[in-house]
Amino acid sequence: MNEQTHSMEQRLEAALEALAAQDAPPAAVSVSGLIETGRAARRRRGRVAITLSTALAVCAALGVGVAAENGGEHGPGQTGSGTPSPTASVGADPAAPIIAFGWLPAGSDGEYEVDQSATGPDYLKPVDLKTGWIPLDGPGTSEVQVWGPGAQILTAGVQGAGSGASPGHGAASAGLVQGHPAWWAGGAPGSASAARNESLDLQWQYAPGAWATVMLNNAKTDSANGLMMLRVAQSLVIGPADRNPLPFRIPALPAGLHVDSVSIDLRQRTGARVGAAALRLCLTSPCAANDETGGLVISQSSTLWTANSSLAVDGAPDVLPNGNVDIAADGSETPVTVDGRAGRLYVQGTGATLLITDGTTRILVQAAGAEYRAVGGRTGLLAFAASIAWLGTDPAHWTTQVIG
Amino acid sequence: MIGTDDDQTYAQYAAGAIPRLRRIAYLLCQDWHRADDLTQSALARLYRYWRRAQGVENLDAYVGTILLNVFLAEQRTHWWKATSVSAEPRELAAPAASGGAALDQALDLRAALMTLPPRRRATVVLRYYCDYSVEQAAQVLGCSTGTVKSQTAKALAQLRDVLDPSAPTDEGAPARDPGVSEPGFRVQPSVSEGTL
Structure with missing residues (x-):
């Protein structure tokens, strides 16, 4: 390092210190608020990790036997008032419009990640890791991300009508995309605005009130990439409804519950295809509980999720360096066996969480609030979990016949 | 949720960490209000991982990672997930009276x-x-x-x-563009933001 650079670095350190030490307004961060928010988020979190690393070996000995798949024998503690609620709704596998990449730049299919969520009673067919089928549902949103050549991240998304979103005045025109006027929302390719944003964001209204976007991050914001994005946008398929494969099959929904939302996370990194998905069931539509509480969540994920995914949804690593994972829980913690699999049941005052790790597959079933009562409480939750067929983390083995 | 003892240790840690995290967040975003939001988000997420996080060798670094991920994730948040994206200039803290x-x-x-x-x-x-x-x-x-x-x-x-300032300017340095404002738009909060 030369002397001039060293001197600049020292000045930079001093300037950053001085800048950070400026008079700041009083902090608006409340510790008690954090705890409240954190608690609510913990209850809602569907893709949760749990500490199971060493205790599973003793689960079978200490555990509570649970119903075999599809209504087999109930183990101790599953009789009486804890009888599962009757299953009434079988529910057709719903469908929704989809989008897919029609064309991607060379090198885009080496590493691929789909991270999507959709809200509402509809969900559908994605899971082609190369084309990235994703669902769109009413005013909800869906998106798919692909790692392009190098480290660039190419994202396409659609939003249903009624979202209230639109590009602002002054956005740069991008001509026509699929016959509709389009804009560069964060600055045109090659502009200083785009460079400052470190992204390009192309938007167009593909149907009245409904917007599509193609966004590029971690890449040059130059004209060449602008042309590439226009080609991606022109070939983006916003297609008809189809069904959505998921990694579990539910013979019947608990009485009164319906599908509220679905979340799918697919990764093709280091040559392996791994998928995770979660389904949220609620009593009402939309879910009576707010975004952070309530509902019955069925989730299957993989222990192969790495801490270094830059696309991590939560910002926090899923797995700590020591390899342990953890779940939020208070109240009681009981080893259980469900359909021959050892797991743990965390019971809180207003809900419960069942966590099972089987090889690299992590299964979670949790309920809170009204949905917890509707499923039949602790015992009902275990029986419901035992009725579910779990299909593993390879999307090739998933099914579109999710319910019934 | 975590238990009372955990809540106490979390509260103790969070109270001590807030000033440092706010300063880091401010350096990242140059806006004290947003710095508060970033700090809030990072510490709320820490709460969910608190039991295991307590075993981390360098907890401050771990929380810093969360904060940074939150910040960077915001940069690629889609327009429909934003609650407010405005062309208005960010609020900047008033300069201190003196500081050399x-x-x-x-x-x-x-x-x-x-x-x-x-x-x-x-x-x-x-x-x-x-x-x-x-x-x-x-x-x-x-x-x-x-x-x-x-x-x-x-x-x-x-x-x-x-x-x-005395150093010669790099030919390859990106040009400044102070006069260009971002196109602003406001959208409603997405009902489906986040995962299950």
């Missing part, structure tokens, strides 16, 4: 930092404020050490006008 040359330079630096792309800005903050090594920064940013080095070099080149 370092503060004057800091105020210039504040403007210059905002011209850096978010990841490059994060690299600068990690390396020169948080005092991370190249390897540590690479781990946090999820990139190679070479990328950290190149990002750092580019950042220093861009900041040279502020840090060393």
Whole structure:
């Protein structure tokens, strides 16, 4: 390092210190608020990790036997008032419009990640890791991300009508995309605005009130990439409804519950295809509980999720360096066996969480609030979990016949 | 949720960490209100992982990683997930009454930092404020050490006008564009943001 650079670095350190030490307004961060928010988020979190690393070996000995798949024998503690609620709704596998990449730049299919969520009673067919089928549902949103050549991240998304979103005045025109006027929302390719944003964001209204976007991050914001994005946008398929494969099959929904939302996370990194998905069931539509509480969540994920995914949804690593994972829980913690699999049941005052790790597959079933009562409480939750067929983390083995 | 004892230890840690995290967040975003939001989000997420996080060797670094991920994730948040994206200039803290040359330079630096792309800005903050090594920064940013080095070099080149006005300007330094405002739009909060 030369002397001039060293001197600049020292000045930079001093300037950053001085800048950070400026008079700041009083902090608006409340510790008690954090705890409240954190608690609510913990209850809602569907893709949760749990500490199971060493205790599973003793689960079978200490555990509570649970119903075999599809209504087999109930183990101790599953009789009486804890009888599962009757299953009434079988529910057709719903469908929704989809989008897919029609064309991607060379090198885009080496590493691929789909991270999507959709809200509402509809969900559908994605899971082609190369084309990235994703669902769109009413005013909800869906998106798919692909790692392009190098480290660039190419994202396409659609939003249903009624979202209230639109590009602002002054956005740069991008001509026509699929016959509709389009804009560069964060600055045109090659502009200083785009460079400052470190992204390009192309938007167009593909149907009245409904917007599509193609966004590029971690890449040059130059004209060449602008042309590439226009080609991606022109070939983006916003297609008809189809069904959505998921990694579990539910013979019947608990009485009164319906599908509220679905979340799918697919990764093709280091040559392996791994998928995770979660389904949220609620009593009402939309879910009576707010975004952070309530509902019955069925989730299957993989222990192969790495801490270094830059696309991590939560910002926090899923797995700590020591390899342990953890779940939020208070109240009681009981080893259980469900359909021959050892797991743990965390019971809180207003809900419960069942966590099972089987090889690299992590299964979670949790309920809170009204949905917890509707499923039949602790015992009902275990029986419901035992009725579910779990299909593993390879999307090739998933099914579109999710319910019934 | 976690138990009362855990809540107490969490509260104790969070109360102590807030000032430091706010300062880091401020350096990243140059807006105290947003710095509060970033700090709030990072600490709320920490709460969910609190039991296991207590076993982490360097908890401050772990929380810093969360904060950085929250910040960077915001940079690629889609327009429909934003609650408010405005062309209005960010609110900047009032300069202190006195502070000498370092503060004057800091105020210039504040403007210059905002011209850096978010990841490059994060690299600068990690390396020169948080005092991370190249390897540590690479781990946090999820990139190679070479990328950290190149990002750092580019950042220093861009900041040279502020840090060393006597130095000749780099031909390859990106041009400033102070007069261009971002197209602004406001959207309603998405009902489906986040995962299950």
